[in-house]
Amino acid sequence: MPRELLSLSPGEMALQEYEVPEIGEGQIQVQSTYAAAKHGTEMGAVKGYSRERGRYDPELQVFLEAGGSRERQAARVGNMFVGTVTALGAGVEGFAEGDEVLSYGPFREVHVIATRRCWKMPEGFSWKSAVCLDPADFAMGAVRDGQVRVGDAVAVFGMGAIGLMVVQVAKLSGAYPVIAVDPLGNRRQAAEVCGADLTFDPTACDAGVEVKKATGNRGADVAIDYSGNVHALQAAIRAVAFGGNVVPGSAPAPYGAGLDFGAEAHFNRPNLIFSRACSEPNREHPRWDEKRIYATCWRLLTEGKLTGEPIVTPVVGFEDLVTEYPKIASHPEGNIKLGAFFR
Secondary structure: OOOOEEEEEEEEEEEOOHHHHHHHHEEEEEEEEEEEOOOHHHHHHOOOHHHHOOOEEEOOOOOOOOOOOOOOEEEEOOOOEEEEEEEEEOOOOOOOOOOOEEEEOEEEEEEEEEEHHHOOOOOOOOOOHHHOOHHHHHHHHHHHHOOOOOOEEEEEEEEOOHHHHHHHHHHOOOOOOOOEOOOOOHHHHHHHHHHOEEEEEEOOOOHHHHHHHHOOOOOEEEEEOOOOOOHHHHHHHHEEEEEEEEEEEOOOOOOOOOOOOOOOOOEHOOEOOOOOOOOOOOOOOOOOOOHHHHHHHHHHHHOOOOOOOOOOEEEEEEHHHHHHOOOOOHHHHHHHHHEEEEE
């Protein structure tokens, strides 16, 4: 039987066998060859804070209190995978056995998926770039929501996979300078490879002040935060120019002390624009929706204008995920976007 990776606790992972479901109409079966994690979102499930807010009520559009503690359940982890089509369900068109495809799914050896969110891999296309379609989706949404224009100074806080994609999309949009802020050296180095004009370590300097100095004391026209860190968001508010846009894009645990809306925010009056590409309607509805964002990102990735090569690291064997996955939290200096290969 095939196996999948489960999170039993924040520091404990296990490979568990599962039964492959029958292939339904419009579905395909795929044997995994590569896969990658989504660090920020998955940590919400692994660490448990994503459950603390309770249930989201789509009619009231608020989170309702869960009402007491809930026992932690084993959680599947993993975001996107590349694999080979091994079987087709009834009514499937446009796919054939042997095709190499990209889709969403956890770390598991065999998937049965619908084809509606499945992309055929062009010949020779990098799997590392392919599995960065998801972070590119959110990066594109944030850059568009932030209204980045040619010549804008853009500061990006948090050089995880999405932040590194924001750097690339902002550069493609004609922004200058694009400034990357992250405390980890491996991520600042990746930001330079992705095109950042300047990088700052917020533990070694006042990043808000340094962004101001780097832009002739004006500040960034747009500051985009994908760190999930309250101090980074505060630095973004300090870094932005008068009347500029601050775009919080991450989904962090509830913030504690650290935000001050009576200081720079009160004087410089930035626009606070929350971004979530997968929420419909899009801010630019009806012209833009996530389907159009996906199509744009896929084209840019397959044309080589966006890349995941410096982002997907480390890459380990599927069996090694049991010991390597917990290092996302314990050793972030060695991780950007954890990838895996299947033997």
